[in-house]
Amino acid sequence: MSSPLPALIVVDVQRAFDEWEAAGKRRNNPDAVARIVDLLAAFRASGAPIFHIRHEGTKPNSTFRPERPGYAVKDEAREQAGEPVIVKRVNSAFIGTDLEARLRASGIATVVICGATTNHCVETTTRMAGNLGFDAHLVRDATWTFDRTGPDGDTHSAEDIHAMTLSNLNGEFARIVTTSEAIASLTAMRQ
Numbered sequence: 001m002s003s004p005l006p007a008l009i010v011v012d013v014q015r016a017f018d019e020w021e022a023a024g025k026r027r028n029n030p031d032a033v034a035r036i037v038d039l040l041a042a043f044r045a046s047g048a049p050i051f052h053i054r055h056e057g058t059k060p061n062s063t064f065r066p067e068r069p070g071y072a073v074k075d076e077a078r079e080q081a082g083e084p085v086i087v088k089r090v091n092s093a094f095i096g097t098d099l100e101a102r103l104r105a106s107g108i109a110t111v112v113i114c115g116a117t118t119n120h121c122v123e124t125t126t127r128m129a130g131n132l133g134f135d136a137h138l139v140r141d142a143t144w145t146f147d148r149t150g151p152d153g154d155t156h157s158a159e160d161i162h163a164m165t166l167s168n169l170n171g172e173f174a175r176i177v178t179t180s181e182a183i184a185s186l187t188a189m190r191q
């Protein structure tokens with residue numbers, strides 16, 4: 001019996017991030033959503049499971065509150081019929097949700113993670129996936145983040161934050177892969 005195909009976990013590809021950019025926040029990896037679209041197409045074509053994670057803000061001013069326009073998923077990454085949407089209220093897609101139970105019930109051992117933002121919900125979800133014993137693959141060109149100001153007042157570029165997050169996760173919590181590598185691996189598993 002062959003092992004189940006990996007699951008694609010698409011984290012928080014929501015319009016709130018468009019609002020952040022419109023307000024002047026600078027991000028890296030402008031092609032990340034296009035790469036997520038590529039991943040979605042490949043996983044759908046292979047019949048592999050896809051889990052859409054949506055962040056629901058709980059603070060009164062959150063752009064991710066369900067009644068606000070930023071809660072909506074970007075059109076190009078929207079779920080299709082039969083693809084579950086899991087709503088989270090913290091950084092990890094595993095906390096307060098049934099994601100782990102769904103993966104285990106389906107016998108899924110490998111997860112391919114993409115979405116936003118690299119150093120927040122993507123990183124937290126990836127760390128937990130690794131800690132829970134999943135073979136986590138983080139897709140480096142299908143995630144992005146924003147410039148941040150640290151506690152010392154120094155500004156850190158989105159590129160540096162993205163690179164450092166990938167470096168921190170690499171080998172210990174996840175395999176860092178490209179979209180092309182993730183799709184090639186999926187294709188190889190199907191043959």
